Amino acid sequence: MTWQTFAFIIVAGFAFTYAGLKVKVLLDLMRKQQGKGPKLDRIPERIVASIANVFGQSAVNQKQPIGFIHTVIFWGFLIISIGTVEQFLSTLYSGWGLEFIGNTAYSILVRVQDYFTTAILFAVAYAFYRRLVIKPAGLTRSNDANIVLTFTGGLMVAILFMNVFMILAHHPYYADAMPVSNELARFFNGMNPETAEVWFTVFKWIHMLLVLGFSMYIPSSKHLHILAAGPNSFLKKLDREKAMKPIDFTNESLTQYGAAKITDLNWKDDLDLYSCTECGRCEDLCPAWNTGKPLSPKKLIIDLKANLYRNKERILAGKYDEIEPIIDGNITEDVIWACTSCRACEVACPVFIEQTDKIYDIRRNLVMMESKFPAEVQTVFKNMETNASPWAFAASDRANWSDGLEVKTLSEVADATALDVLLWVGCAGSFDDRNKKVLRSFVSLLKKADVKFAILGNEEQCTGDPARRIGNEYLFQTLATANIENLNRYNVKKIVTACPHCFNTLKNEYKDFGGTYEVIHHSQYISQMIREGKLKPANTLDAKVTFHDSCYLGRWNNVYDEPRAVLESVPGVTFVEMKNHHDQSMCCGAGGGRMWMEEKIGKRVNITRTEQALDTGASIIAAACPFCMTMMNDGLKSKEKQDTVKIMDIAELMDQATN
Secondary structure, eight states: OOHHHHHHHHHHHHHHHHHHHHHHHHHHHHHTOOBOOOOOOOHHHHHHHHIIIIISOTTGGGSTTHHHHHHHHHHHHHHHHHHHHHHHHHHHSTTOOSGGGOHHHHHHHHHHHHHHHHHHHHHHHHHHHIIIIIOOTTSOOOHHHHHHHHHHHHHHHHHHHHHHHHHHHHOOTTGGGOHHHHHHHGGGTTOOHHHHHHHHHHHHHHHHHHHHHHHHHGGGSGGGHHHHHHHHHHTSOSSSOOOOOOOOTTOTTOOOOSOSBGGGSBHHHHHHHHHOOOOOHHHHHOTTGGGTOSOOHHHHHHHHHHHHHHTHHHHHTTOGGGOOBSSSSSSOHHHHHTOOOOOHHHHHOTTOOOHHHHHHHHHHIIIIITOOOOHHHHHHHHHHHHHSSSSSOOGGGTTGGGTTSOOOBGGGOSOGGGSSEEEEOHHHHHHOHHHHHHHHHHHHHHHHTTOOEEBOGGGOOOOSHHHHHHTOHHHHHHHHHHHHHHHHHTTOOEEEESOHHHHHIIIIIGGGGTOOOEEEEHHHHHHHHHHTTSOOOOSOOOEEEEEOOOTTTTTTTOOOHHHHHHHHTSTTEEEOOOSSOGGGOOOOSOTTTGGGSOOOSSSOHHHHHHHHHHTTTOSEEEESOHHHHHHHHHHHHHTTOTTTOEEEEHHHHHHHHOO
8 A cells, every 4th residue: 555545545534524424414404394395296207407508508508608618618527537546546556547447438538538627717807807897787796606716727737737747757548638737847948757656646646635625615605506516407486387286274283374484495495505506697687686675586596505504503403492583684584575586596597496386484473473474464455354355345346347347257157168268357457547448458359259167256256366476385275265165066177367476376276276277368268279270460550669578478387488479460550679578587576476576675667577578669659467557557656758658468468450
């Protein structure tokens, strides 16, 4: 046994043991979590998604040029790790190497490693430049990142010079296959082989010690994502559509609703915390953060992880009653109530962290366990309990919007199964004067297309979406159960609605309570009627039109093309996109129950979004959501543009375009 073998066994044994114990603690913390984690299903799809996002770096490359830089570093590390393993093994077993794969194959391998080592050096230099000179707004300027980049750059330098002195000491047959190292070796021509061997050993040990030091550093740094992002990618939500997690109120052993402490979250939430790269992409798109609110999705995750680590010893010891609350000096109630649940953060995240679920769970605790919520929400809850609507309108007036339209209710239809579709009106369509016009236009379209439809009328109640998003899960389930009983009693199979919030709830969330239906948004239905020739827009509307993407239509349900197809089918319409559209679209500010909360901090979200719409020069802002229409209309008034720019639903535009 040589001195190098002996030293390596001691140093590597210590490093890997230290790192292993650190990782074990992280896994133990996950096992101690109280909440129920996600269901593991659709394994083949998860494997494909993991390959695409881990090895293909698909999500990372959604943002350039940093995506390409990250890909270079990622693949570079994979390639040079082969050489690192070779160095480890050759130190343990003198003379061992990979040359047994054949001269040609080995020459190709070392050439690729040489190129990637150099490429990583350039990538690290750009990363330093980006952090120290460009300084993107959302990127965390931390010593942690600088340490990791220094580790990485130092490792590449060590590898290059290790190769340089190996070439000078041994003149191997594959020297020409390492063009960069071979070129650097020219600067040391004339060095005798014995001296070169000494320097080779020095840089070999620098190389190995940096790798071992890095392995010890990773579990305690933000670069823990190197270990966590792969599993998080495998466990990610496979579909864009998702429902909030239900609470089983029949479970009498359940004493905590929502998350008061970090242990009330589940093990997948911990994996999310470990996976965060602090890249700031979530922050770049967050409407709350970008209008001066205290909510930063990135900081929320960082603060939750800090809370987890602060309570580590108490969690591992099972002292749950001593664990600090989630709401503290960093995560305040204002942070939690600022969220519009637009999911921009989740769509932007390259490692698939689900921020909204954590906010929902914290809200549930505030509302149902502590009765802490904005004062104006109390009225909303009371209205929903007494009138089955967020507004103080009598439930008996729910069908008044349809006066004169001869719209039948399900109770008046002899055979509900003979209908093409049930029209779910929603509270805004029933009671808001502006949105009543939208529903009347949509009914006009249905009649022009000879669609057989009916409504529930006074039997319809609020879907419960506002209550659930605010945190009152019990009220949501009360309303949902009543609606599902009605729908199932009438044997309803297919529903169309003009409200994305109703659309999302009926389609994705009622399934957990026995309500499984085919649910279509009116933009999809109108687009379908146009394709089938049932609607033939012929009237020219000379107007420049832009479209505002509803979060619950777009980012929650991936419906982007159909509303645009409807607008583009209208003769005379010049369609123009806002700067922020599709997945990059900005929220109107009404989601997550914010429709009924005062916006007291920072700039109003709807004002910023309205300004983005006005920047297009459009004379009509098209929408496909009653909440968005209300918020954008208020935005136009605040900018004193209500007389020159209109906010219209796509159903209204199509109704004007068809005879």
